[in-house]
Amino acid sequence: MSPTFTVPKSHLHNMPTRETIKPAIQRLQHLKQTLHLIWQSGPIWTIATLILFIIQGILPLLLLYLLKLVVDAAAAADLATTTESAAFREVAILNINRHLLSWPILPLRSWI
Numbered sequence: 001m002s003p004t005f006t007v008p009k010s011h012l013h014n015m016p017t018r019e020t021i022k023p024a025i026q027r028l029q030h031l032k033q034t035l036h037l038i039w040q041s042g043p044i045w046t047i048a049t050l051i052l053f054i055i056q057g058i059l060p061l062l063l064l065y066l067l068k069l070v071v072d073a074a075a076a077a078d079l080a081t082t083t084e085s086a087a088f089r090e091v092a093i094l095n096i097n098r099h100l101l102s103w104p105i106l107p108l109r110s111w112i
């Protein structure tokens with residue numbers, strides 16, 4: 001006997017209906033005109049803002065990757081037979097690189 005799934009009645013009022021979807025589609029029809037107006041107001045600022053948005057989206061992924069390298073280096077140093085100072089130096093260098101990458105973007109976050 002397979003279990004059946006029923007939607008609670010309290011959740012049915014959140015379901016999209018034709019009355020709620022139609023205004024959203026009408027708002028999307030003005031998107032092209034809006035983007036054109038933004039482009040006309042300042043193409044250089046538009047491009048700069050888009051580039052900063054892309055950097056702001058990529059930077060957390062890059063920082064996570066560097067953090068992964070720090071954790072991997074710490075785990076490898078724990079398992080390796082190297083000296084503690086060499087392991088600490090490797091982890092410290094990776095950690096400093098992670099902080100140096102995040103430092104320049106911090107003032108830009110408040111600007112966007």
